Amino acid sequence: MRQSLAAFQDGFAQALLAPQVEMPAAFAVYRNTVMKGCSDALQANYPAVARLVGAEWFRAAGALFVRAHPPGAPMLALYGEGFEDFLAAFAPAAELPYLPAVARLDRFWSEAHVARDEAALEPAALAGMDFARLAALRLRPHAAARWAWFELPAYSIWSRQRAEESEPGEIDWRGEGALLTRPDGAVRWTPLSRGACILLDACARGEPLGAAAEAALRADSATDLAQLMKHLLIAGAFAHSLEEPQ
Amino acid sequence: MIPRAAPSAGLGLKPEHYAEALAAPADGLWLEVHPENYMVPGGPRLAWLEAIRARHPLSLHGVALSLAADAEPDAAHLAQLAALVRRFEPALVSEHLAWSSWRGAYFPDLLPFPRTAEALWRVEANVSRAQEALGRRIAIENPSHYLPLEGHAWEEIDFLAELARRTGCGLLLDVNNAFVSARNLGASADAYVDAFPGEFVMEVHLAGHAPDAGSTLLVDSHDAPVAPEVWALYERLVARIGPRPTLIERDGNLPPWPELLAERVRAQAVLRAPLQSSLPRAA
Numbered sequence: 001m002r003q004s005l006a007a008f009q010d011g012f013a014q015a016l017l018a019p020q021v022e023m024p025a026a027f028a029v030y031r032n033t034v035m036k037g038c039s040d041a042l043q044a045n046y047p048a049v050a051r052l053v054g055a056e057w058f059r060a061a062g063a064l065f066v067r068a069h070p071p072g073a074p075m076l077a078l079y080g081e082g083f084e085d086f087l088a089a090f091a092p093a094a095e096l097p098y099l100p101a102v103a104r105l106d107r108f109w110s111e112a113h114v115a116r117d118e119a120a121l122e123p124a125a126l127a128g129m130d131f132a133r134l135a136a137l138r139l140r141p142h143a144a145a146r147w148a149w150f151e152l153p154a155y156s157i158w159s160r161q162r163a164e165e166s167e168p169g170e171i172d173w174r175g176e177g178a179l180l181t182r183p184d185g186a187v188r189w190t191p192l193s194r195g196a197c198i199l200l201d202a203c204a205r206g207e208p209l210g211a212a213a214e215a216a217l218r219a220d221s222a223t224d225l226a227q228l229m230k231h232l233l234i235a236g237a238f239a240h241s242l243e244e245p246q
Numbered sequence: 247m248i249p250r251a252a253p254s255a256g257l258g259l260k261p262e263h264y265a266e267a268l269a270a271p272a273d274g275l276w277l278e279v280h281p282e283n284y285m286v287p288g289g290p291r292l293a294w295l296e297a298i299r300a301r302h303p304l305s306l307h308g309v310a311l312s313l314a315a316d317a318e319p320d321a322a323h324l325a326q327l328a329a330l331v332r333r334f335e336p337a338l339v340s341e342h343l344a345w346s347s348w349r350g351a352y353f354p355d356l357l358p359f360p361r362t363a364e365a366l367w368r369v370e371a372n373v374s375r376a377q378e379a380l381g382r383r384i385a386i387e388n389p390s391h392y393l394p395l396e397g398h399a400w401e402e403i404d405f406l407a408e409l410a411r412r413t414g415c416g417l418l419l420d421v422n423n424a425f426v427s428a429r430n431l432g433a434s435a436d437a438y439v440d441a442f443p444g445e446f447v448m449e450v451h452l453a454g455h456a457p458d459a460g461s462t463l464l465v466d467s468h469d470a471p472v473a474p475e476v477w478a479l480y481e482r483l484v485a486r487i488g489p490r491p492t493l494i495e496r497d498g499n500l501p502p503w504p505e506l507l508a509e510r511v512r513a514q515a516v517l518r519a520p521l522q523s524s525l526p527r528a529a
Contacts, residue, residue: 002397005316005365012357013348026393026430028460030355037354071352074282074310074323114286117293144289185290 017067038066041076046083046106048161049099061090077114080107101154102161105178105189108146109162112180112187115144120183120236126229135210139203139238144182147237149197151175159189183236190235195223200237253489255513256305257506258468258496264294266503268301275510276337278305278493285326295334305338305449305493306330310352313372313386314359315345324379331380338449338491340385340418341376343369343406356389360397361405373413385448386410387418390466391427407443416448421479422472422495426455426464439479444487452480452513453495469498472509481516489517 015021016034039062043050050058065086071079084107087093088100120142126134141147155178156171177192179200192200195216202212216223232238254274259267267277277298284295298304308327311319331339344356359365377384386409388402400408406417419442428435454470457463472480472494480492494509 002362003360005359005362005368008360008397009316009345009348013351013353016353024393025461026463029392029458029463029465030357032458032460033355033465034353041354071354072350074347074352074354075285076354077283077286114289114291117288143287182289185293 017070035063035066037076038071038079039063041071041079042066042083045077045080045110046103048106048158049083049087049103051161051164052096052099052102052157053093057092061087061092064090078110080110083107098150098152098154098157101148101150101152102158104148105154105158105180108148108178108180109187109189112144112146112182115182118143119240120181121233121238121240121242123230123233125240125242126233133244135208135213137209137242137244138206139209139212140206140241141200141204142181142236142239144187145179145200145237147177147179147192147197147200149175149177149192149194154178155189155191162189179232179235179237181236188235190231192231193220193223193228195220196228196232199228200232203238253491253517255492255494255510255517256303257494257510259298260497260500261291261294262500263503263506264298268294268298270302270503270507272301274514276303276305276491278307278338278495280309281306281327281330282308282310284330285323299334303337304334305340305491306334306336307493308339308341309354309356310346311341311372311376312345312347313341313376314343314357314365314369315348315372316365316368317348319372319376319379320347324376327376328379328381331382338385339380339382340387340449341373342387342389343402343409344389358389358391358393358395360395361400361402362397363399366400366405366408369409370412373409373415377413377415383414383416383448385416385418387420387451388423388442389427390420390423390430392430392463392465394431403438403441403443407446410443410446415446417443417446418449418451419447419483420451420453420495421483422451422453422455422476423466425473425476425479426466430463435475435479436482439483440486442483442487447487447490450480450483450490450492451495452476452492452509467498468495471501471505477512477516480513481519484516484519492517 015023039059042062069082084100084103087103093099153171153176155176177197179192180189198219199212199216202215213225256276256278259277259279342356346353410417424438425435428438452472453468454472455464456467456470458465492513
């Protein structure tokens, strides 16, 4: 009996990412093309990780990731979801404790790059508002804004790899935050204080600016709120929509 | 009477060449992209494509609709493709006689299948569904082959011609694929190109290939200039069926833009040749 199309595709698809399944020699071209397509996408999406570990290490680790997590959709610009967790659990990467954080920052870049377009809140938009009005404002983070606090210097390590030039000097081993935004069509990044990360987290949850600022101050009483807001506004961290209570 | 614009040669467009493509003289230059790379919510990629589209015609060459999978095209994927077609109004839309998605996994390749009556029925239904969703005719490309498959009931050219007759779709003849497949399967590329039904050909692709590292096969790698044998096949095709929009396809080992333009100039010369021979000679 002739094999149905679905049965043919079941067998073919199963063998593509399973090198132990015996197939005719020429089948290797399909296996190689599929693996190369996935690995190229992964490497393109995680350039700082790839530079830190070297191409050979990256391709070997990447092949394991690809076999466990093949793309679920053809939009490979965001392929690699879960790569951070994979690296965190990957024994050969245990000596590089910052690698998962660097992977998250690479992914932040990809997400910021393709996020939907929207106008950012201009730095002057809040000028002249009195304290009560400011405190009641709900500022929504911009669609392209991504931020996180890390308990190790992930931002310094990542940004040096992204700049493609290793800056001289030792890295100060301490916690760091990072903010990625896309203010004028290009993805940009800046270090972020712990207080600013907490403020953005609160804004993302929909809390009014006053409550968000209090949370930032609780985390770090030395937070300079005026300076922090100026930094976030210049970076384009908030969407242009201002939601004020009636 | 205004003559219809003569078919011209286009170039595959990669982000590395956005600025040069935008600045290039619009002398019939058209640009082709993989729509999958633009199925994103926003950002600079779409902004570049908008700017380039305002200056040059565009072609969307899909690689992931998976028309030969034994399943309906993914509804979300088709909807995103339709949205890009509405937004960019491309001159051409094309896809492949292949499959790449299966049971929730996407394989970035163009995979083969036995050309049976069942497969023809499935591809026919999928092409019709795609044309309906996009509201236009699409062109279907002949794939590259590496592996002799058992169970074909149709020759590839007959399968493609029957598909075109049943669905009204056009065909995209990739001359490099024809060359690579013939070499890998031990057939004649000349015979394939000579038998390809010219009346359905909406577009022609030219690309480079490379020897496989682990075998004697040729791989349709798109990472090298168009090979001399492929140029010869192309000239043979155009002499038989006349000029058609022709793409220089390059995906890897990307050369500087002027090198791609030089290949385009060569294709333009081939496209103009049969027209010139039919014009009265100047005194």
